[in-house]
Structures are given as C-alpha cells and as structure tokens.
Amino acid sequence: MALYSEKVMDHFRNPRNVGVLEDANGVGEVGNAKCGDIMKMYLKIEDDVVQDVKFETFGCGSAIASSSMATELIKGQPVSEVKKLTNQAVAEALDGLPAHKMHCSVLAEEAIQAALDDYQKRTGKTIP
Ligand code: FES
Numbered sequence: 485m486a487l488y489s490e491k492v493m494d495h496f497r498n499p500r501n502v503g504v505l506e507d508a509n510g511v512g513e514v515g516n517a518k519c520g521d522i523m524k525m526y527l528k529i530e531d532d533v534v535q536d537v538k539f540e541t542f543g544c545g546s547a548i549a550s551s552s553m554a555t556e557l558i559k560g561q562p563v564s565e566v567k568k569l570t571n572q573a574v575a576e577a578l579d580g581l582p583a584h585k586m587h588c589s590v591l592a593e594e595a596i597q598a599a600l601d602d603y604q605k606r607t608g609k610t611i612p
Contacts, residue, residue: 488545489579495549500556505538509606512598514591521547521588525555525595529603532611534558534566539595546581546588553577554592563611567600569593 488496505526513524521543528536537559539551554574558566571589575581581589600611 487582491553491577491579492546492549492581495552495578496545499541499548499552501538501552501559502540503538504540505536508538508599510599510601510603512595512600512602514594514598516543516587516591519544519587521591523547523551523591523595525551525592525599527558527596527599527603529563532563534561534563541591543591544585544588546585547591549578550574550581550589550592551595554596558596563600563603566596567611569596 505528508526508528510527510529515522523543524540526538527534537555539555541548541551557577558569571593574592575586575589604611
C-alpha cells in the first residue's frame with residue numbers, strides 16, 4: 485500500500501484555497517515546535533457562516549494537504565459546526581494519514597480554532 489492516499493497527493497499537488505484573505509475577520513497562526521512547520525488560516529465570517537477561507541502553510545506535504553482539505557470542509561459551514569472540526573475528521577477526509585504524520589492534521593485543527601478565537605476577540609461574539 486502506498487504511504488499516502490490519492491487524496492493526500494491530490495491536495496498536496498493542487499492545494500485548494502491557498503493565499504491570503506485581505507478582508508478576513510478571523511486569523512489564526514500555529515506552529516509545531518518539533519518539525520518547525522507553520523500554518524496560518526484566514527476566515528471571513530458573516531452571518532455566523534464561514535463565507536470564505538484561505539491558508540498559508542510552510543510545512544510538509546501532509547500539512548499542506550491537511551490545510552487544503554480543512555478549508556474545503558469548513559467553507560460555507562456554520563461556525564458552530566466549524567468549531568467541532570477535529571484533526572481526525574480532516575485525516576479521515578483525506579482517506580487517512582500515516583501515524584507519524586497525524587500531527588500535521590493537528591495543525592489544521594489548531595489553526596482553525598485559533599482563527600475562531602481571533603474572530604470572537606475581534607467581534608465580541610461567542611461561538612456556541
Ligand atoms: Fe510537521 Fe508535517 S512534519 S506538520
């Protein structure tokens with residue numbers, strides 16, 4: 485069996501939603517001290533829904549694939565659902581990641597949570 489699923493390879497080679505969102509109202513940046521990889525998520529939230537999302541990831545292929553898949557999973561979703569997104573859900577959507585690469589999907593979960601926190605701070609809103 486190949487180490488990486490076709491979905492991982494696809495999202496690594498053709499990542500979705502890469503870039504900066506100038507009018508984002510929630511931005512989260514996280515890093516993994518061990519591998520040095522960094523992920524930044526930009527959310528544009530309106531009417532409690534993630535209307536748009538972009539990311540910048542300076543990291544390994546699994547981190548890029550995880551962030552790309554995570555943006556697809558949360559785009560158009562209510563923030564209350566986005567808040568529940570786990571790294572396992574991201575990894576499952578990618579048809580799995582090797583055990584030693586699961587921490588890469590954790591970055592995606594953490595970056596989104598950090599962006600939601602930032603949104604709450606900026607707006608004074610509380611996501612249920
Ligand atoms: Fe660290 Fe992938 S090796 S995020």
